[in-house]
Amino acid sequence: xxxxxxxxxxxxxxxxxxxxxxxxxxxxxxxxxxxxxxxxxxxxxxxxxxxxxxxxxxxxxxxxxxxxxxxxxxxxxxxxxxxxxxxxxxxxxxxxxxxxxxxxxxxxxxxxxxxxxxxxxxxxxxxxxxxxxxxxxxxxxxxxxxxxxxxxxxxxxxxxxxxxxxxxxxxxxxxxxxxxxxxxxxxxxxxxxxxxxxxxxxxxxxxxxxxxxxxxxxxxxxxxxxxxxxxxxxxxxxxxxxxxxxxxxxxxxxxxxxxxxxxxxxxxxxxxxxxxxxxxxxxxxxxxxxxxxxxxxxxxxxxxxx
Amino acid sequence: xxxxxxxxxxxxxxxxxxxxxxxxxxxxxxxxxxxxxxxxxxxxxxxxxxxxxxxxxxxxxxxxxxxxxxxxxxxxxxxxxxxxxxxxxxxxxxxxxxxxxxxxxxxxxxxxxxxxxxxxxxxxxxxxxxxxxxxxxxxxxxxxxxxxxxxxxxxxxxxxxxxxxxxxxxxxxxxxxxxxxxxxxxxxxxxxxxxxxxxxxxxxxxxxxxxxxxxxxxxxxxxxxxxxxxxxxxxxxxxxxxxxxxxxxxxxxxxxxxxxxxxxxxxxxxxxxxxxxxxxxxxxxxxxxxxxxxxxxxxxxxxxxxxxxxxxxxxxxxxxxxxxxxxxxxxxxxxxxxxxxxxxxxxxxxxxxxxxxxxxxxxxxxxxxxxxxxxxxxxxxxxxxxxxxxxxxxxxxxxxxxxxxxxxxxxxxxxxxxxxxxxxxxxxxxxxxxxxxxxxxxxxxxxxxxxxxxxxxxxxxxxxxxxxxxxxxxxxxxxxxxxxxxxxxxxxxxxxxxxxxxxxxxxxxxxxxxxxxxxxxxxxxxxxxxxxxxxxxxxxxxxxxxxxxxxxxxxxxxxxxxxxxxxxxxxxxxxxxxxxxxxxxxxx
Numbered sequence: 091x092x093x094x095x096x097x098x099x100x101x102x103x104x105x106x107x108x109x110x111x112x113x114x115x116x117x118x119x120x121x122x123x124x125x126x127x128x129x130x131x132x133x134x135x136x137x138x139x140x141x142x143x144x145x146x147x148x149x150x151x152x153x154x155x156x157x158x159x160x161x162x163x164x165x166x167x168x169x170x171x172x173x174x175x176x177x178x179x180x181x182x183x184x185x186x187x188x189x190x191x192x193x194x195x196x197x198x199x200x201x202x203x204x205x206x207x208x209x210x211x212x213x214x215x216x217x218x219x220x221x222x223x224x225x226x227x228x229x230x231x232x233x234x235x236x237x238x239x240x241x242x243x244x245x246x247x248x249x250x251x252x253x254x255x256x257x258x259x260x261x262x263x264x265x266x267x268x269x270x271x272x273x274x275x276x277x278x279x280x281x282x283x284x285x286x287x288x289x290x291x292x293x294x295x296x297x298x299x300x301x302x303x304x305x306x307x308x309x310x311x312x313x314x315x316x317x318x319x320x321x322x323x324x325x326x327x328x329x330x331x332x333x334x335x336x337x338x339x340x341x342x343x344x345x346x347x348x349x350x351x352x353x354x355x356x357x358x359x360x361x362x363x364x365x366x367x368x369x370x371x372x373x374x375x376x377x378x379x380x381x382x383x384x385x386x387x388x389x390x391x392x393x394x395x396x
Numbered sequence: 397x398x399x400x401x402x403x404x405x406x407x408x409x410x411x412x413x414x415x416x417x418x419x420x421x422x423x424x425x426x427x428x429x430x431x432x433x434x435x436x437x438x439x440x441x442x443x444x445x446x447x448x449x450x451x452x453x454x455x456x457x458x459x460x461x462x463x464x465x466x467x468x469x470x471x472x473x474x475x476x477x478x479x480x481x482x483x484x485x486x487x488x489x490x491x492x493x494x495x496x497x498x499x500x501x502x503x504x505x506x507x508x509x510x511x512x513x514x515x516x517x518x519x520x521x522x523x524x525x526x527x528x529x530x531x532x533x534x535x536x537x538x539x540x541x542x543x544x545x546x547x548x549x550x551x552x553x554x555x556x557x558x559x560x561x562x563x564x565x566x567x568x569x570x571x572x573x574x575x576x577x578x579x580x581x582x583x584x585x586x587x588x589x590x591x592x593x594x595x596x597x598x599x600x601x602x603x604x605x606x607x608x609x610x611x612x613x614x615x616x617x618x619x620x621x622x623x624x625x626x627x628x629x630x631x632x633x634x635x636x637x638x639x640x641x642x643x644x645x646x647x648x649x650x651x652x653x654x655x656x657x658x659x660x661x662x663x664x665x666x667x668x669x670x671x672x673x674x675x676x677x678x679x680x681x682x683x684x685x686x687x688x689x690x691x692x693x694x695x696x697x698x699x700x701x702x703x704x705x706x707x708x709x710x711x712x713x714x715x716x717x718x719x720x721x722x723x724x725x726x727x728x729x730x731x732x733x734x735x736x737x738x739x740x741x742x743x744x745x746x747x748x749x750x751x752x753x754x755x756x757x758x759x760x761x762x763x764x765x766x767x768x769x770x771x772x773x774x775x776x777x778x779x780x781x782x783x784x785x786x787x788x789x790x791x792x793x794x795x796x797x798x799x800x801x802x803x804x805x806x807x808x809x810x811x812x813x814x815x816x817x818x819x820x821x822x823x824x825x826x827x828x829x830x831x832x833x834x835x836x837x838x839x840x841x842x843x844x845x846x847x848x849x850x851x852x853x854x855x856x857x858x859x860x861x862x863x864x865x866x867x868x869x870x871x872x873x874x875x876x877x878x879x880x881x882x883x884x885x886x887x888x889x890x891x892x893x894x895x896x897x898x899x900x901x902x903x904x905x906x907x908x909x910x911x912x913x914x915x916x917x918x919x920x921x922x923x924x925x926x927x928x929x930x931x932x933x934x935x936x937x938x939x940x941x942x943x944x945x946x947x948x949x950x951x952x953x954x955x956x957x958x959x960x961x962x963x964x965x966x967x968x969x970x971x972x973x974x975x976x977x978x979x980x981x982x983x984x
Contacts, residue, residue, distance in 0.1 A: 126505050192688050197584075199451055200687045202508050203644060206637060207683025214677040325633075329516065336509050366524040373513035377498055380510055384501040 093240045098358040104247035104316075106354020107254035111309040112331025113350035114258060115302035117343045120335075121278040122298040125194050125201045127185060129209020130306050131328030133178050136212055137310025138319040139220050140174040142227055153219070158226050167230035174307040181212070182303025183296055190299065216321050229315035250312040257308070258347050261301075265343065274298070326369075330357065333376045339389020348388070402566075409562045416554040425550045429622065431662040432557025433615045438642035438654030439564050440611025445640065446649030447577060448604035449584025450499060451508050454515030455612050456635035457495075460522055462488040462613025463620040463630070464529060470539035470621070477539040481617050488613020489606045496605035500598050515636045523628035534627025538620050553622050560618075564611060569651060570847040574855045575837050580604055581649075582820055582831050589818035591802035592780060592811075593898055594835025603841070612639065634676075638665075641679065645686050647693025656695045731794035733758050733902055733933050734779070739788030739798070741774055741957075748774040750957045751788070756902065756950075761928050762935040763944045765968075766954035767977055772937040773815055775954070776906050779935075780812050781805040793901070807835045811900030813891045815907045815937075821880025825890050828879045829865055832897025833858040862897060869893045869923065885916045889923075896927065903927065905936035909943055921947050945969065953977070 112134070116126055127133070146153055148166045189204035231245035265271035276284040277294045285291045309331075310324065317323050330353055338349025353372060360371045379387065416428055437455065444450050462484040469480040498510045522529040529535070540547040541556065548556065571577065579600050582590035587597050620626040638661070646657020668675035690697045734756040741749040748771035756762050764772050777783040779790055781802040790798040797805050811832070820828050837858055839851035866872045869889045874882060879890050888908060895903055908924070909917045921943050928934055928947075938944050944951065945965040953961040953968060955977040961968055968974055 120505070128508075189684055198449070199504060199508070200691070202451055202453070202505070203640065203683050203687055207680045207685075210637075210676055210680030211684065212680075214673050214680060217673050217676075329512070332509060333513070336506060340505070366520075369520045370517050370524075373517045376513050377510055380502050380506055381498040384503075384506065 094362060095359075096239075097241045098362045099355055100241055100243060101247065102355030102358030103351060104243075104251050104354070105313075105358065106334075106351035107251045108309045108313050108327055108350075109331040109334045109354050110258065110347045110350030111254050111305045111312075112328055113335035113338065113346035114261065114343055115305040116332055116335040117340055117346040118261075118302045118305075119298050120340045121343070122274060123190065123194050123295050125190050126205070126332075126340075127182070127190075127299070127302065127306075128202055128205040129185070129212060130302075130331070131324035131326070132209035132212045132216075132321075133181065133303050133306035133324065134310040134313070134327050135319075135321045135324030136181070136216050137174045137178045137307035138227070138314040138323065139216060139225075139310075139321070140177045140307065141170040141311040141314060142225055142319050143220075144170040144173040145227075154221065154223070154225065156226070157228055160228070162228060162230070164230055171308065171311040174311045175304045176307075178307025178310070179300040179304035182299040182301075182306075185303065186296055186299040191295075194295075213321055220321065222321065224318040224320040225314075226318050227314040233315075244316065246312075246315045250316070253308075253312060257305070262344065330354075330372065333372060336376055336386055337379050339386025341385065341390050342388045345386060345388030349386070401569075405562060405565060409558050412558050413555055416551055416558075422550050425554055427662060427666050428554045429550070429557055430665075431658050432554065432561050433619055434639075434642055434662055435561045435655055435658035436557070436564060436611045436615040436618075437639045438646060438658050439561070439568055440608040441639055441643045442646075442648060442650075442654045443568065443572070443580065444604045444608035445643050446647075446653065447572060447580035447584065448601060450601065450604060451640070452495070452511040452605070452608065453508050453633075453636050453640065454495065454511035454513070454518070455608070455639040456631050456633065457515040457518035458488050458491055458609045458612040459616035459619075459635060459639070460518050460631040461491040461609070461616070463616030463626055464522060464535075465613070466617035467535045467538045467620045467626045468528075471535055471537055477541045477621055480539070481541065481614065481621070484617035485610050485614050488609045488616070491613075492606040492609025493602060495609075496602040499601055499605065512633075512636075515633060519628070519631050519633070522631055529628065530626075531628050534625055536625055538624045538626060540621050540624055548622070553618075557618065560614070565651075565655075567845050568607075570851075571841075571845050572651070574844055574851065575834060575839060575858075576600075576603075576841070576844050578823070578827055578831050579834055581823060581827075582834075585820040585822060586818050588782065588802075589814070589820065590831075591782075592806060592814075592818070593831050593894060594803045594806035595831070596801070596803045634679075637679070637683070641683060643693075645682055645693055647695030647697075650693065650695040650699070653693050653695040656698075657693065660694060731791075732756065733793060734935075735789075735791040736775075736779070737789040737791065739775075739778060739785045739790060741771075741778060741783060742786045748957045749778070749785070749954075752954065752957070752959045753788075754952045754959065754962055756933060756935060759928070759931060759933055760949040761924065761947055762933070763948040763951045764935060764937045764954065765939070765941075765944055765951060769956070770954040770977075771957040772954055773906055774957075776812065776904050776935075776937060779805075780810060780904060803835070806898055806900075809899070809901035810904065811895035811898040811902070812904040813888070813895050813906055813908060815910065817884075817887050817891055819879040819887055819891055819894070821878065823879060824876050825871055825879050825882070825893075826862060826866070826875040828890055828894045829862040829897045830858055832865075832894040833862060833899075836897075836899050865893050865896050868896070868926070885912050888912065888920075892923070896932075900932060902933045902935065905934065905938075907937055907939065909938055909940045917943055 112130060115130065120126055145157060145162060145166060146155065148169060149160060185205065185208050189208045190201050193200040193204060229246035231249050235242045235244055265274060273289045274294055276287065276289060277291050281291045313327065331350055334350035334353040335346040337353065338345030340346065357368055357372050360368050416425060419425055441455060444452055465484040465487040466480045469475040469483055470477050495511055495514045499507050502510060523531050542548065579595045582595050583597060583600055591597055642657040642661055643654060645661060647653025664678065668678060732755045736752060736754050738751045738753050739749055740751055752775065764775060766772055774783060778785050781800050784799040789796055792808055792810065795808065797808065820831065837854045839854040843851040866875055869892060871889060871893060874886065879887065882890065909920055912920060917940055924934060925947055948965055951962065951965055951968045952959060953974050960973045960977060961971045
């Protein structure tokens with residue numbers, strides 16, 4: 091029983107690191123532009139496929155050919171991951187100009203619809219290129235399960251966790267210790283004043299969307315060896331990342347990351363008890379948290395001056 | 397306007413019904429049927445999205461609530477299909493309350509998330525709890541609606557949805573054209589201002605969610621009963637998006653938007669059904685670009701092309717009854733009008749009010765002055781329920797109002813204006829003033845929905861009073877202009893008119909002269925005196941000392957949250973502490 095519990099917590103932390111990356115991405119765009127990318131999930135799915143496509147390209151194989159058993163060099167894996175980070179990041183810039191910029195800061199939250207629309211277009215294009223089937227992706231660190239004290243861990247899970255934590259610590263340090271981070275928080279606080287202080291607000295907003303989307307691409311590339319690449323894998327991950335961000339508090343990047351991890355563990359524990367109730371419990375929890383603490387557990391409550 | 401509109405509706409519905417009779421093809425009849433179904437969804441959703449301004453991404457959950465209620469009641473419980481349809485509406489309405497509940501506390505993207513999560517929970521529930529909902533295998537043998545024991549054929553179904561659509565359209569039109577429509581719009585524009593004129597934000601948000609839920613639930617039940625089969629594939633995130641798109645593409649906040657959206661999107665949907673991948677691409681493109689190219693949807697675009705300005709000045713009341721008649725505030729000598737008793741407010745270490753006490757007398761013009769940061773606006777906000785005092789009592793005509801909700805306080809008789817204007821910028825000046833009348837109108841939901849005589853009477857009376865008030869503040873010529881388009885000084889007057897329309901015993905003016913030029917300030921002074929003569933007590937926060945000293949009967953001075961003096965203007969002008977607070981102490 092204890093082993094099962096520990097196992098659940100460990101796998102929860104692994105999948106939670108993907109949620110945390112997504113949650114951090116949401117937090118970055120929300121704090122700088124007060125908007126969110128509702129097609130984040132599609133970015134994750136497409137990110138996974140961009141990675142796989144780069145592998146196909148580097149190996150000289152046709153699209154949708156099986157990859158299991160093929161020997162792939164480490165630099166090829168690295169190139170695939172970097173490629174998907176950059177391509178999805180650039181997609182984020184496109185999204186900003188097409189779907190967010192025309193509506194940001196205006197009443198009516200039209201950006202919710204336009205970003206959803208962007209995602210639907212992206213997915214249908216993806217379906218045209220890659221088709222609806224799943225692609226098994228080999229992990230750069232091998233697929234043999236490691237056993238520690240009776241708990242089985244896949245090497246890719248460790249890799250994902252480590253990479254995610256490194257990235258998140260790096261972003262946290264940048265936000266808190268550097269001038270860029272300060273400028274970013276200034277833009278978040280009041281874009282007009284930030285602009286008067288000589289900060290190029292548009293550049294920061296574009297940067298925020300690049301970074302946020304790049305994180306989606308990264309989590310897609312990282313999770314593909316665990317969950318297989320599929321155009322339907324992203325929505326669930328992004329929704330849970332979003333839930334993690336909401337639970338932790340969108341305005342607080344650290345809260346978002348913790349929320350992502352917490353949600354991963356919770357989901358994994360519910361899974362232990364009743365697999366089919368997983369999503370239902372998670373989302374009911376989100377609704378409950380919002381009803382009790384509207385700005386998340388660690389979010390800041392802002393008072394509007396009347 | 398009423399009769400031609402009714403004729404037009406009857407003509408359109410009759411035309412559609414006749415068309416259905418001529419079509420001899422189940423496929424085309426089905427398209428007509430789905431148009432009707434989607435119209436129902438969109439019509440309710442329009443109240444939520446277009447009027448109340450709340451985005452819901454989980455309408456599929458409400459559709460499911462109706463569909464599965466009808467399905468389960470007619471199969472497992474063998475209930476009469478008509479009763480099941482009614483039960484479906486109630487069940488969906490109950491779910492609407494459920495999603496509205498968190499919306500009372502969360503806004504914007506958080507609310508979108510809650511509704512999204514609700515939709516996903518329902519989707520998972522019906523697809524995975526197979527013992528009850530049948531999952532992907534579905535539920536068979538759902539009973540169709542029947543008349544005289546004969547189940548509806550496709551033609552009857554089309555006629556039925558047309559009839560239902562007409563009824564829904566007429567009822568919602570009744571509801572939205574008056575008091576309730578304005579209240580919904582005020583939520584979208586500014587919730588704090590809406591509360592300040594007596595609109596209960598909670599109540600109207602829940603109501604909007606319930607209306608959207610009921611129409612969606614009925615639509616779901618009809619689809620289940622017509623198909624006589626229902627499975628979990630129908631309930632998906634795509635359906636939620638489609639329902640929202642119906643409204644946004646058709647034209648949110650436009651009465652005809654849902655109809656336009658339902659017709660066009662059902663046709664597009666039917667045309668593209670053969671190529672699912674292109675279908676999704678088209679929806680994506682519509683979502684992405686239609687809001688950009690036509691922010692008011694197709695219906696808005698048509699309106700713009702036709703060049704109709706929408707608002708033609710409605711019939712002006714013939715009798716400009718003297719406004720004073722509305723303000724017979726019988727002074728109640730047993731109680732002081734307002735008694736602020738040792739009130740304190742702390743924000744962490746900041747204390748904008750510390751044991752402040754003062755009383756306001758019936759019929760006087762009071763002023764609350766003090767240097768910046770003295771806690772004047774905090775005091776106004778505590779009296780009007782925007783803030784809750786940390787300690788102390790605020791009594792209004794013998795009733796404790798400390799911590800009461802703003803809309804309740806408004807109803808009791810305290811009206812206010814805001815330091816930074818909070819008008820409903822998109823609404824006309826007249827509508828702004830009519831919203832002030834909101835809390836004095838007595839027509840309830842059902843009376844408005846069915847346009848009962850009482851509701852028509854109330855609306856006419858409110859219009860008359862609004863025109864009279866506009867006359868007092870001198871804005872009759874601008875009544876039909878959008879409030880946000882007026883110059884600043886006039887916007888201040890509109891806000892004053894709106895506050896007057898709440899028929900207050902006590903009127904709180906938070907820096908009414910801010911941003912006005914000397915001439916406008918002098919006019920404002922005259923206007924305040926005029927209002928005071930109508931029997932309304934006034935408490936104003938103001939920095940223009942000329943104005944304060946010339947028109948007030950009694951002045952209260954705050955400094956750093958502490959009351960340092962009160963009395964007549966002459967006493968205040970001579971008070972040493974007041975002079976110190978404004979000019980600094982003499983070096984000893």
